[in-house]
Amino acid sequence: MSVNDPKEAAAHLLAYLRQLKNDRGAMADLRCALNPTKLFRAWPLLARVGGIDNPRIGTIAGLFAYHPDETQTGNLGTTCRHLAAENKSFDGRFRRLLSCDREEICERLRPVVLAAKAKGIPINYEELYADLCYWGNNVKARWAREYWGAPEGEETAALALSEATP
Numbered sequence: 194m195s196v197n198d199p200k201e202a203a204a205h206l207l208a209y210l211r212q213l214k215n216d217r218g219a220m221a222d223l224r225c226a227l228n229p230t231k232l233f234r235a236w237p238l239l240a241r242v243g244g245i246d247n248p249r250i251g252t253i254a255g256l257f258a259y260h261p262d263e264t265q266t267g268n269l270g271t272t273c274r275h276l277a278a279e280n281k282s283f284d285g286r287f288r289r290l291l292s293c294d295r296e297e298i299c300e301r302l303r304p305v306v307l308a309a310k311a312k313g314i315p316i317n318y319e320e321l322y323a324d325l326c327y328w329g330n331n332v333k334a335r336w337a338r339e340y341w342g343a344p345e346g347e348e349t350a351a352l353a354l355s356e357a358t359p
Contacts, residue, residue: 203322206242206250210257210318213238223258226251227303249325252299253318259303260310268320270339273305275314277340283308287340295328 213219223238225231235254236245244250273290277283286305293301302321309316324332 199323199326200319202250202326203253203319206244206253206322207257207263207319209242210254210261214261220258220261223254225255226258227255248296248299249322252302252325253322256302256306256316256321257318260306260316262310262313262315264315264317265319267317268324268336268339269302269305269316270336272309272314272316273336274340274342276305276308276312279312280308291333291337298325298328 210223213223219238222234224235225233226235226239226244232251235251239245239247239251239254242250242254244254269290270287273283273287277287290298290301290305306316324336
């Protein structure tokens, strides 16, 4: 697996996880990747994809084991927007995700994915893995645009409008 290209790494990881999707024992062990006291149970499976010392791989594997329904579109902002449509208090949870640093974000995703599972909302795991690898203001801004519905060029248009106004 290429460590340098998160998109390629995500594709490799998800191909592996899809092979395990119907193996109930493997999925149970992968869910342990999200629990520090049971993490060792996931190591035999995570080792095959370089995930023993990689919290992003462990997080994606554990989340997939809880909710393997996937989509190839959108990002976690899109998922959260769907969740917020039925739960107006979800806005605070989404804002909390955006305030996370690189270490904390992996720990905060499980409740969101479980909520998506409960509502039958699929997750774009390949995009989520890449976003975790590049976690920072650019990723947060993309999630925010998807969540609050701002088109890609909206902030540029607003900036141009404010500069044109005397």
